[in-house]
Amino acid sequence: xxxxxxxxxxxxxxxxxxxxxxxxxxxxxxxxxxxxxxxxxxxxxxxxxxxxxxxxxxxxxxxxxxxxxxxxxxxxxxxxxxxxxxxxxxxxxxxxxxxxxxxxxxxxxxxxxxxxxxxxxxxxxxxxxxxxxxxxxxxxxxxxxxxxxxxxxxxxxxxxxxxxxxxxxxxxxxxxxxxxxxxxxxxxxxxxxxxxxxxxxxxxxxxxxxxxxxxxxxxxxxxxxxxxxxxxxxxxxxxxxxxxxxxxxxxxxxxxxxxxxxxxxxxxxxxxxxxxxxxxxxxxxxxxxxxxxxxxxxxxxxxxxxxxxxxxxxxxxxxxxxxxxxxxxxxxxxxxxxxxxxxxxxxxxxxxxxxxxxxxxxxxxxxxxxxxxxxxxxxxxxxxxxxxxxxxxxxxxxxxxxxxxxxxxxxxxx
Amino acid sequence: xxxxxxxxxxxxxxxxxxxxxxxxxxxxxxxxxxxxxxxxxxxxxxxxxxxxxxxxxxxxxxxxxxxxxxxxxxxxxxxxxxxxxxxxxxxxxxxxxxxxxxxxxxxxxxxxxxxxxxxxxxxxxxxxxxxxxxxxxxxxxxxxxxxxxxxxxxxxxxxxxxxxxxxxxxxxxxxxxxxxxxxxxxxxxxxxxxxxxxxxxxxxxxxxxxxxxxxxxxxxxxxxxxxxxxxxxxxxxxxxxxxxxxxxxxxxxxxxxxxxxxxxxxxxxxxxxxx
Numbered sequence: 145x146x147x148x149x150x151x152x153x154x155x156x157x158x159x160x161x162x163x164x165x166x167x168x169x170x171x172x173x174x175x176x177x178x179x180x181x182x183x184x185x186x187x188x189x190x191x192x193x194x195x196x197x198x199x200x201x202x203x204x205x206x207x208x209x210x211x212x213x214x215x216x217x218x219x220x221x222x223x224x225x226x227x228x229x230x231x232x233x234x235x236x237x238x239x240x241x242x243x244x245x246x247x248x249x250x251x252x253x254x255x256x257x258x259x260x261x262x263x264x265x266x267x268x269x270x271x272x273x274x275x276x277x278x279x280x281x282x283x284x285x286x287x288x289x290x291x292x293x294x295x296x297x298x299x300x301x302x303x304x305x306x307x308x309x310x311x312x313x314x315x316x317x318x319x320x321x322x323x324x325x326x327x328x329x330x331x332x333x334x335x336x337x338x339x340x341x342x343x344x345x346x347x348x349x350x351x352x353x354x355x356x357x358x359x360x361x362x363x364x365x366x367x368x369x370x371x372x373x374x375x376x377x378x379x380x381x382x383x384x385x386x387x388x389x390x391x392x393x394x395x396x397x398x399x400x401x402x403x404x405x406x407x408x409x410x411x412x413x414x415x416x417x418x419x420x421x422x423x424x425x426x427x428x429x430x431x432x433x434x435x436x437x438x439x440x441x442x443x444x445x446x447x448x449x450x451x452x453x454x455x456x457x458x459x460x461x462x463x464x465x466x467x468x469x470x471x472x473x474x475x476x477x478x479x480x481x482x483x484x485x486x487x488x489x490x491x492x493x494x495x496x497x498x499x500x501x502x503x504x505x506x507x508x509x510x511x512x513x514x515x516x517x518x519x520x521x522x523x524x525x526x527x528x529x530x531x532x533x534x535x536x537x538x539x540x541x542x543x544x545x546x547x548x549x550x551x552x553x554x555x556x557x558x
Numbered sequence: 559x560x561x562x563x564x565x566x567x568x569x570x571x572x573x574x575x576x577x578x579x580x581x582x583x584x585x586x587x588x589x590x591x592x593x594x595x596x597x598x599x600x601x602x603x604x605x606x607x608x609x610x611x612x613x614x615x616x617x618x619x620x621x622x623x624x625x626x627x628x629x630x631x632x633x634x635x636x637x638x639x640x641x642x643x644x645x646x647x648x649x650x651x652x653x654x655x656x657x658x659x660x661x662x663x664x665x666x667x668x669x670x671x672x673x674x675x676x677x678x679x680x681x682x683x684x685x686x687x688x689x690x691x692x693x694x695x696x697x698x699x700x701x702x703x704x705x706x707x708x709x710x711x712x713x714x715x716x717x718x719x720x721x722x723x724x725x726x727x728x729x730x731x732x733x734x735x736x737x738x739x740x741x742x743x744x745x746x747x748x749x750x751x752x753x754x755x756x757x758x759x760x761x762x763x764x765x766x767x768x769x770x771x772x773x774x775x776x777x778x779x780x781x782x783x784x785x786x787x788x789x790x791x792x793x794x795x796x797x798x799x800x801x802x803x804x805x806x807x808x809x810x811x812x813x814x815x816x817x818x819x820x821x822x823x824x825x826x827x828x829x830x831x832x833x
Contacts, residue, residue, distance in 0.1 A: 234794065236794040236795070236796055237794060239794075239796070240793070240794050243593060243798075247593065263796045264796055266796075267796040267797075267798060270594065270798065271593065271594055271798060343688055349780040351791075351795065351796070402692060402695070405692075405696075405697060405779065406692075406695040406696070406779035406780045406781070407780045409775075409776075409780070416676070417675075417676070419676075420674075420675065420676020420677075420687065421676060421687065422675050422676050422687040422688075544796070545795070545796055545797045549797070552781075556780055556781045557609075557781060
């Protein structure tokens, strides 16, 4: 009921008395364990028939939207589940909704699945908003490597069956070969290039997802390498390491686009600047989508992915189910479907979405492996193996808000 | 008494919604409705935000004041022309009725596409992005003000035309018969007739722009943010303890709007619109 949107829109449900009661009792914040996790899969599928599942996901990627609308939704319909895509401007919006529903004690909430990872997952976990222990039930989990760190550990948080893997991603810088014939090869190099070419580089303002990744990548650089930064957050390390980062970013600020007086709102705004020729670099945590962007002429033909000598951060993203979902069987069927070799291979095709698979090639049967071999190579994006070479791990989720907030006070406001 | 009874359903609805939201915002702002942790009365949220709050308030007031003034400058003459200049009446009426239903979000996106560095206007004029002034997300909220003034001037024009259309011709002719020239008729008859509606319209616009989110978010700069943008960013922050700060920003926005509304209502009483 604290939600501004709720208070604007939802009258009937709220009465002053219940409001005062709610004021005195914040909901418990332990994780909710799935009590039907040992149900046979056939029963889940049967229960799921006719259920309507809402998948809340960031709507800023047209290809991702098209994949869900044109591929995943029809496939879910064949399994008897009506899937609905709810686009949000930021994953935080979905989380806000989940937390509000939780605070209101809703049992059949509007959110059944959220495309999530990192700090949003961690914030939900802190509030006990996710259903846990359900992913082992999914038959297609057998195709993932149980020891794959990226899948068991989401930004330093043990996944614990609270979310089902969906795809892997690698942070990458993107440039236009024609405008930058001799690109720098490290993050420090990019910042130096910026000072030599004032106004031609910028990054989205954290807490935007991409801007936030840029901060962490820059922290690795200013700290002298990823191994210098402890993955687990502690205030001491933050106090030791962050001043050098903020000093460096402040130093380069006058040479950024618009002299650093303002920053692009999000990665979409940065892409727009890149397309309009206002800046020469952009950056993305989903480089695989570039193939299509170049093919359809959104990005110039001379677009290239910039690989850093020191490697870039990589992560996996997941489908999490709020414990307030009333369509849990249906949500499980969708999560399982999304993990199937057919869907993963379709999704990995640069012509469809181009998201890297979470499945382990060694665990697939011949038929499954053939699906992945049939995916065409991209002229723009190097294959995942090459892109993720020397990949840096993601910092634990507590680093993220600390760095975002620190950037705000030390770089933006200063 | 009769009119009060007619008002009751609307007043009840508005009253309950506003009361519940304002109470919950106030409770949250003072730490009594935390998302996690124990409720505790404190003004920490205001302290933690102080400079952001004041800068946000200033930004909001700058946007609201300049937008309202510009909307009046554009809207009042358009409204007068709408009733008195028959040649352009049809065209002007069509224009205002096209502008009015356009959602602000669409207006803001269009203004952004038109005025940003790589936008349509600099391309037409052949100006390089780096030479183009920072109208969008610049240090003065130019694009925001233009968007509001563009949309709201149509609103002003329409309500002024409505207020004047009934008796203006009659009174103007009477004044002319008594020997008043065109300038005198404008000053003594038309403007006094238009003033109350213009004032009422200005108050509505001021309050709307003070609380508007989408236009300010889309066309504004990263820092400082107008109060609604600040409140929403904090509200959706993954740091759950930022909720009280979001509520503090929202509360300040509400209080300033209420203060402006108070001044506005007093002014409306003076000109005799409200008794």
